[in-house]
Amino acid sequence: MTLELTATDRPYLPRGVRMHKDRVRGGVVLLAPEKAILLDDIGVAILSRVDGKRQFGEIIADLAQTFQAPSDQIETDVQQFLGGLRARMYLGVTP
Amino acid sequence: MNKPSPIEQPEPAQTKGTVPPPLAMLAELTHRCPLSCPYCSNPLALSGKEGELTTGEWIDVFRQAADIGVLQLHISGGEPASRRDLVELVEGAVQAGLYTNLVTSGIGLTPRRMDELEKVGLEHIQLSLQGTNAELADRIGGYKGGYDRKMQVAAEIAKRGIPLTLNAVMHRHNMDDLERTIEMALELGARRLEVACVQFHGWALKNRAALMPTRQQTDKVKQQVAEAQARLRGVLAFDFVPPDYYADFPKACMGGWGSTGLNITPDGTVLPCHVAQSIPHLEFDNIRQTPLRDIWYDSTAFNAYRGTGWMPEPCTSCERKEIDFGGCRCQALLLAGDANAVDPVCSLSPDHGRIIDILAAEMAGQAPDFTYRKL
Numbered sequence: 001m002t003l004e005l006t007a008t009d010r011p012y013l014p015r016g017v018r019m020h021k022d023r024v025r026g027g028v029v030l031l032a033p034e035k036a037i038l039l040d041d042i043g044v045a046i047l048s049r050v051d052g053k054r055q056f057g058e059i060i061a062d063l064a065q066t067f068q069a070p071s072d073q074i075e076t077d078v079q080q081f082l083g084g085l086r087a088r089m090y091l092g093v094t095p
Numbered sequence: 096m097n098k099p100s101p102i103e104q105p106e107p108a109q110t111k112g113t114v115p116p117p118l119a120m121l122a123e124l125t126h127r128c129p130l131s132c133p134y135c136s137n138p139l140a141l142s143g144k145e146g147e148l149t150t151g152e153w154i155d156v157f158r159q160a161a162d163i164g165v166l167q168l169h170i171s172g173g174e175p176a177s178r179r180d181l182v183e184l185v186e187g188a189v190q191a192g193l194y195t196n197l198v199t200s201g202i203g204l205t206p207r208r209m210d211e212l213e214k215v216g217l218e219h220i221q222l223s224l225q226g227t228n229a230e231l232a233d234r235i236g237g238y239k240g241g242y243d244r245k246m247q248v249a250a251e252i253a254k255r256g257i258p259l260t261l262n263a264v265m266h267r268h269n270m271d272d273l274e275r276t277i278e279m280a281l282e283l284g285a286r287r288l289e290v291a292c293v294q295f296h297g298w299a300l301k302n303r304a305a306l307m308p309t310r311q312q313t314d315k316v317k318q319q320v321a322e323a324q325a326r327l328r329g330v331l332a333f334d335f336v337p338p339d340y341y342a343d344f345p346k347a348c349m350g351g352w353g354s355t356g357l358n359i360t361p362d363g364t365v366l367p368c369h370v371a372q373s374i375p376h377l378e379f380d381n382i383r384q385t386p387l388r389d390i391w392y393d394s395t396a397f398n399a400y401r402g403t404g405w406m407p408e409p410c411t412s413c414e415r416k417e418i419d420f421g422g423c424r425c426q427a428l429l430l431a432g433d434a435n436a437v438d439p440v441c442s443l444s445p446d447h448g449r450i451i452d453i454l455a456a457e458m459a460g461q462a463p464d465f466t467y468r469k470l
Contacts, residue, residue: 003329014286016219016258020194024116024164031194033219033258033287034334036118036166089286089332 003083005056005093011082012052014092019047032090046078052094056082114392114401116164119356120193121171121369122153124184126361126470128174129202131237132225133465134264134299134306136369137173141470146362150180152383154187156359159387161191165357168193169221173361176203182211189216196221198262201248202241209251220252221289224263227275235268237467253284260287260334265316266306267462273319280331288331290320292338294346296370296425298468304457305465313341340450344415345422345438352400352424357391365390367397370425374434400424400434407435409443 005011017032028044030037039047049059060078064071085091126141157168168188175181176199188195196219226232232242252259261280273290280288293299293306317337324333339346349356349368358366363382366372372379377396391397399405403416410421422438430439431446439446
């Protein structure tokens with residue numbers, strides 16, 4: 001299956017996957033079944049907009065505005081990041 | 096239960112020269128289990144109910160673990176559902192702030208208990224699979240009716256939507272059923288499938304000649320996993336632990352000794368990995384006497400094989416030294432007679448011939464009967 005998100009897809013973190021503030025190491029980690037992934041600031045910025053309500057296109061527009069960056073470049077990065085999570089079943093998508 | 100590394104750390108929160116906080120903890124609540132799998136990862140000398148940590152002691156360990164940085168808790172056994180206080184323990188773990196995973200055969204998880212576990216915040220279940228049909232699974236698990244019960248439990252898990260990993264422990268008797276295993280993972284609604292080929296320690300070592308797969312089986316399973324992984328991207332995630340006797344390089348046991356995870360035995364002994372007690376010259380501390388923080392950072396057992404300083408040649412000059420960390424210390428002791436040696440699985444080990452001899456000897460005859468695990 002293709003893991004690319006379309007502009008109207010609504011991504012969400014499925015049950016059992018969540019962001020967690022790491023009080024010992026500092027920073028934010030993504031906790032998933034039997035895995036913990038340390039998130040960088042960009043990862044946090046993306047995932048904090050992933051709520052199952054916002055569409056992928058809206059998330060890109062919001063990030064492009066927030067970071068004052070061209071949206072096609074943002075889209076490439078976010079597709080790659082979310083596609084990686086989706087391949088590992090850490091991201092769900094509602095069409 | 097059969098896994099060398101409980102957690103992945105893609106970007107280690109680690110400064111060179113210092114000891115990182117632990118990420119994952121395996122809590123073996125009990126050695127009691129209705130099954131008697133011949134590859135059980137518990138030690139040959141199983142401990143009884145009387146020595147087990149109490150409810151309060153476990154919950155205190157969970158809090159200590161969270162305080163020193165543990166994020167992921169794997170509640171295991173034995174069969175953790177054999178503990179009457181399982182729900183209370185999971186609740187304590189969740190309240191301590193740990194991501195709580197239950198590693199179970201499913202036996203003893205009644206629908207009511209599952210309701211309670213869900214209510215207190217259990218986040219994930221790892222369900223073991225002994226075989227793809229009742230005849231085979233019950234023979235391997237040594238427990239009649241276990242397979243049917245497990246399928247009912249799997250249905251209850253799916254009904255509730257609790258995230259599920261199916262853990263298929265594979266060996267000579269079921270490795271040819273991988274395709275059916277993958278189908279079952281999909282049918283049961285699992286998100287992840289662990290294809291965990293038996294690693295030979297403890298009970299599995301006792302049964303090595305009965306369990307050792309052939310080279311053909313091993314080659315085929317690697318190919319099938321790679322193909323299924325590509326085909327099912329975004330549908331089912333895979334974790335693959337290949338049979339290491341056939342490998343060119345050893346497994347990075349625990350992702351490096353004392354780097355990522357720790358294990359607590361039913362009586363509160365704290366180990367760098369679940370087999371570590373097979374190394375007789377190491378002394379292990381107990382949570383009843385010593386705080387977890389001191390054990391992780393300062394104990395001789397956790398520092399014995401930490402990092403790369405202890406390594407012999409050819410590891411010292413090897414470019415893979417921080418990839419596989421010299422392999423498994425227990426296996427080095429077992430097969431090379433020295434826990435400080437290179438894991439003989441490594442093709443660069445001077446003792447690699449031992450592996451070749453063992454494989455030749457164990458492939459020569461008929462597979463013997465199982466010696467089942469017993470208390």
